[in-house]
Amino acid sequence: MKLSQIVYSILVAVVLWSCGSKASTDEKTTATAPEDAVVPIKLSPVSTVVRAEPVxxxxxxxxxxEVRLSFKIGGIINRMFVEEGQSVRKGQLLATLDLTEINAQVSQAQLANEKAERDLGRVKSLYADTAATLEQLQNATTGxxxxxxxxxxxxxNQSYAQIHSTVDGTVIRKIANAGELISAGASVYQIxxxxxxxxVVRVGVSDKDWAxxxxxxxxxxxxxxxPDRTFTGTVSELAQAADPANKLYEVEVRINPGGVKLAPGLFAKVTLVPAQSRSYTLVPIEAIVEGNGKEGFVYLLADDNRSAGPLHxxxxxxxxxxxxxxxxxxxNGLPGVKDVVTGGSAYLTEESSVVVK
Structure with a gap:
């Protein structure tokens, strides 16, 4: 064996011995490490309050x-008299159809009616002379x-070839334009x-809040x-069935604008105050740890005998x-609990030893 290989083998052995010695020393150090220090804590009383939880x-x-206006029959739009954003009065003419075909249908029906009346007159005369039967007279009368x-x-149909506003309001959408062919019942204006x-503001609430x-x-x-103003309102409607899409119940809140200009589509945050009250457990906010939305944790003393040494x-x-x-x-309450941990709760685990200060 070459001298260089012998030297290399000796160096590897020395390194391995050093690592093993250090690991052994670390294990002894860990084994003899002192226990965690006792955490001082502060307790605060738990109380109960009866309130109506806001929604x-x-x-x-x-x-x-809010109305969607349309023509009774289909046809070609002749004129549109108002645009989006304009104010309109109840009964105001908003749009008309081209009446060429519609007027022709009225004339056709009128001529058919005149012919039917002439036929009925002739059959009556013939029936009086016993030249026509009763059945012929009845058929002419029906015609x-x-x-x-x-x-x-x-x-x-001719009278409803026009659109008139049904409310005093504002045009928020104009859906069609002059010259377009539109079908019967298709929306033309939204007012x-x-x-x-x-x-009003319409919001969705859960079944528990709805109840x-x-x-x-x-x-x-x-x-x-x-943003610097708060408006008042009252609940004016409660849906009797949940929305199939989001499973929430719609609540309509009527707003008192107080002289302020409002418009459809403004984003609103609504705080509803139910008449029904319930009892809640009240704790200081600093007692909550690991809070996440509607869930969280609090620490309670696990020992009743506080004079018997470290507590948990x-x-x-x-x-x-x-x-x-x-x-x-x-x-959800804390039945039978008188105090919760406030001071020092951020440093605690369930394995911690504590002392009440």
Whole structure:
């Protein structure tokens, strides 16, 4: 064996011996390490409060009187008299169809009615002279009645070849234009009432929140368009079935605009105050650890005998109702609990030893 290989083997052996010696030393050090220090904690009392938990939801401002106007029959649009954003009055003419075909249908029905009346007159004369049968007279009478009804239908369609506004409001959408061929019942204008008493916000709430709400419950509304102002409102409608898409129940809140200009589509945050109250457990906000939305944890003393040396804690899950200043209202309660850990809770685990300061 070469001398270089012998030297290399000796060096590898020395390195391995050094690593093993260090690991042994580390194990002894770990084994003889002192236990964790005792964590000082502070306890705060738990109380109970009876309140009506508010329901917070968001939605868009709209008008309770929002209509989509269309023609009774299809045809070619002749004229459009208003544009988007314009204010309109109830009964105002908004659009018309080209009446060429419609007027021809009225004339045709009128001529058919005149012929039916002439035929009926002749059959009556023949029947009086016993030259026509009773069946012929009855058929002529029926034909005259059918012709009259066809004329009524044609004139009715002619009268609804125009669109008139059904409310005082604002045109928020113009869906068609002059010269377009439009089918019967297709929307042409969408109009929103602009009366102060018609503004509403529609929001979706869960089934539990829906069950606590009643018509007439108060609400406070904030709008992104007016961030420094809070509006008042009342619950005006409660849906009796959930929306199939999002499984939420729609609640309509009527707003008091207080002289402020509103428009459809403004984003609103609504806080509803149910009349039904319930009891909540009240704890300081600093007692909550690992809070995540509506869930969190608090630490409680796991030992009743505080004079028997180091104490321990246990971690308890809670359901957060809502936050009120420096207090948290808990919905699932802490039955039989008098105190929760506040000071020092950030440094605790369930294996920690603690001392109450």
């Amino acid at each position: 917070v939801a968001s939605g868009l401002v709209s008008s309770a009187q 005259t009645n059918v012709a009259k009804q066809n004329l009524t239908i044609a004139r009715f 929103s009432s602009n009366r102060p008493s018609d503004w 606590r709400l009643r018509l007439g419950n108060r609400a406070s509304i904030t709008l992104d368009a007016y 804690v246990r971690k308890v899950p809670i359901q957060i109702g809502f936050i009120d200043g420096d207090k948290v209202l808990i919905t």
